[in-house]
Amino acid sequence: xxxxxxxxxxxxxxxxxxxxxxxxxxxxxxxxxxxxxxxxxxxxxxxxxxxxxxxxxxxxxxxxxxxxxxxxxxxxxxxxxxxxxxxxxxxxxxxxxxxxxxxxxxxxxxxxxxxxxxxxxxxxxxxxxxxxxxxxxxxxxxxxxxxxxxxxxxxxxxxxxxxxxxxxxxxxxxxxxxxxxxxxxxxxxxxxxxxxxxxxxxxxxxxxxxxxxxxxxxxxxxxxxxxxxxxxxxxxxxxxxxxxxxxxxxxxxxxxxxxxxxxxxxxxxxxxxxxxxxxxxxxx
Amino acid sequence: xxxxxxxxxxxxxxxxxxxxxxxxxxxxxxxxxxxxxxxxxxxxxxxxxxxxxxxxxxxxxxxxxxxxxxxxxxxxxxxxxxxxxxxxxxxxxxxxxxxxxxxxxxxxxxxxxxxxxxxxxxxxxxxxxxxxxxxxxxxxxxxxxxxxxxxxxxxxxxxxxxxxxxxxxxxxxxxxxxxxxxxxxxxxxxxxxxxxxxxxxxxxxxxxxxxxxxxxxxxxxxxxxxxxxxxxxxxxxxxxxxxxxxxxxxxxxxxxxxxxxxxxxxxxxxxxxxxxxxxxxxxxxxxxxxxxxxxxxxxxxxxxxxxxxxxxxxxxxxxxxxxxxxxxxxxxxxxxxxxxxxxxxxxxxxxxxxxxxxxxxxxxxxxxxxxxxxxxxxxxxxxxxxxxxxxxxxxxxxxxxxxxxxxxxxxxxxxxxxxx
Numbered sequence: 001x002x003x004x005x006x007x008x009x010x011x012x013x014x015x016x017x018x019x020x021x022x023x024x025x026x027x028x029x030x031x032x033x034x035x036x037x038x039x040x041x042x043x044x045x046x047x048x049x050x051x052x053x054x055x056x057x058x059x060x061x062x063x064x065x066x067x068x069x070x071x072x073x074x075x076x077x078x079x080x081x082x083x084x085x086x087x088x089x090x091x092x093x094x095x096x097x098x099x100x101x102x103x104x105x106x107x108x109x110x111x112x113x114x115x116x117x118x119x120x121x122x123x124x125x126x127x128x129x130x131x132x133x134x135x136x137x138x139x140x141x142x143x144x145x146x147x148x149x150x151x152x153x154x155x156x157x158x159x160x161x162x163x164x165x166x167x168x169x170x171x172x173x174x175x176x177x178x179x180x181x182x183x184x185x186x187x188x189x190x191x192x193x194x195x196x197x198x199x200x201x202x203x204x205x206x207x208x209x210x211x212x213x214x215x216x217x218x219x220x221x222x223x224x225x226x227x228x229x230x231x232x233x234x235x236x237x238x239x240x241x242x243x244x245x246x247x248x249x250x251x252x253x254x255x256x257x258x259x260x261x262x263x264x265x266x267x268x269x270x271x272x273x274x275x276x277x278x279x280x281x282x283x284x
Numbered sequence: 285x286x287x288x289x290x291x292x293x294x295x296x297x298x299x300x301x302x303x304x305x306x307x308x309x310x311x312x313x314x315x316x317x318x319x320x321x322x323x324x325x326x327x328x329x330x331x332x333x334x335x336x337x338x339x340x341x342x343x344x345x346x347x348x349x350x351x352x353x354x355x356x357x358x359x360x361x362x363x364x365x366x367x368x369x370x371x372x373x374x375x376x377x378x379x380x381x382x383x384x385x386x387x388x389x390x391x392x393x394x395x396x397x398x399x400x401x402x403x404x405x406x407x408x409x410x411x412x413x414x415x416x417x418x419x420x421x422x423x424x425x426x427x428x429x430x431x432x433x434x435x436x437x438x439x440x441x442x443x444x445x446x447x448x449x450x451x452x453x454x455x456x457x458x459x460x461x462x463x464x465x466x467x468x469x470x471x472x473x474x475x476x477x478x479x480x481x482x483x484x485x486x487x488x489x490x491x492x493x494x495x496x497x498x499x500x501x502x503x504x505x506x507x508x509x510x511x512x513x514x515x516x517x518x519x520x521x522x523x524x525x526x527x528x529x530x531x532x533x534x535x536x537x538x539x540x541x542x543x544x545x546x547x548x549x550x551x552x553x554x555x556x557x558x559x560x561x562x563x564x565x566x567x568x569x570x571x572x573x574x575x576x577x578x579x580x581x582x583x584x585x586x587x588x589x590x591x592x593x594x595x596x597x598x599x600x601x602x603x604x605x606x607x608x609x610x611x612x613x614x615x616x617x618x619x620x621x622x623x624x625x626x627x628x629x630x631x632x633x634x635x636x637x638x639x640x641x642x643x644x645x646x647x648x649x650x651x652x653x654x655x656x657x658x659x660x661x662x663x664x665x666x667x668x669x670x671x672x673x674x675x676x677x678x679x680x681x682x683x684x685x686x687x688x689x690x691x692x693x694x695x696x697x698x699x700x701x702x703x704x
Binding site: 011018021022025026028029030032033035036039047048049098099101102104105106108110111112115117119120121123124126127128129130131132134135136137138139154155157158161165215218219221222226236239240243244247251252255258259262263265266269270 | 308311312314315316317318319320321322323325326328329330331332333334336337340501502504505508520522523524525526527529530531532533534535536537538539540541542544546547548580583584612637640641642643644647648658661662665671674675678679681682685689693697
């Protein structure tokens, strides 16, 4: 962003002001995440930087809270992590299957009432979570699925499918349908065509939609708070109770692990997006 | 002439037009069948339950089912003076059934909400019936009226009559701090008890300001990201995407650490001498906390749509504007800014929709003065267990959101939502 040498002073000032604003905003966005990191190694029980930490005294840092997180007595994190992963994995699989099928149908130019149906399919993403939570709770209570893993998985499929529908539809928008016609004309049956031709081409979109569904389920707390019993507790629910009641640094240890997880997911999603754009021939 | 034109036939002798229509229909069904599983699943588990929230919110059949004979007899009563003997007889026989089933307590509680004082007089009547003090061969009206003087008060009978319709809008009125007065007209709750209206206004206010803050902060960085060379912008994009992918609770937790009284933000204010060390301001558990945390959490939803629109604007347009004599400011205002309006619309509507239904962050950092309507809904779902009121408020919020969603769909189109 070097300025040309003929720039007037006032524009020069304005330019540096603009850079300063942008720096501030980027800092505002990213800095909060880095506060958690050092504090999770705090040797003391308080959520503030101790004097020792400010002096970078090695004794002020410890793995105490990570140890607590994994081996602590009566600690809920083990069960919560297991539940979170089981629920998120099944919800992701469900969302991918239902969402991909729907996206394939929606991308067909023969699809009637496309706009209306799309609006319904995306609605779980738009409707406030508290309302979805109330409605889903009423349904699950009626069919006897409240406080079960199945109930929570179904609820998370509802919340996850819009992401799969959006990403797969976007991938299909640049899809060259003549390749499937070529496959059919060469004697392939529809299922074979889908598995061998369509799926490999839309796979980046499917996976990135799946990642969104996974993160949505893994991070979802409002609906789970309505549905979950003690046995179905998840990581976000534990964090929620922890943040409301006893604010212990163990939460920060968990949060650090979650930040690392989300960084990994971000990198995967970015790589997939670029691969997808390359496959679809979009050069940016 | 046209009748003589030979119809074009396919090889199997069917007119081409018919054959094409058939193929078209087949394709339509095929496409629909692919969407059907998800659509069916959503309708059963999601759309119908939301509809059920509506029936739950207006449902007032309890009294209607408890006092069928009373309401039948009341149809002829004009409601101005004490009801005639038949109404009392009807009420007596209905009430006797309730006493036998031991459900008269529920009726008393429900009627007590309609008019204070019902609970004690139904209990009194119940005791009289249990002791067989009511002689059915004599006038029931006289005997019931003797049980308590309130049974002689026409207002209590009017209150019973008001509960006759199986459906009521009372919960919706309560959500707007209004209620049905004794004469059936709509009245306002006393000024010092109008809690819901404050909450609605506060929700709107916070959603609006969060949207404005997100716009003011998001526009410059989206512009920077769109104009920087790829290798720098990719790096900076991570600053936007990492919070986007990080758990909501993690981000809220970090704000709770930053904003606490002994937290880093306050440390910094003390360091630069903005506040005294012994007079650190409270920045959490009030509106400030809600504003700061929600703005940071929703900012990516503003930046991403803005960025995708700005990316498509050719830099040569700005150069053309400048070469035609515009100053950089004029070129920006007259050329660049109007082209970004679709992105502004998309980003602002998305942030506003998300902000208006926010629950987790306000509940954790908002305290009493920073909570929103969602928190009130959760409170009634979990604490007071007034599910029909929670449903009513939920649907009032939903109708607002759906209006914005409809506008969004008209302006942007839901299929244009960009993720990542």
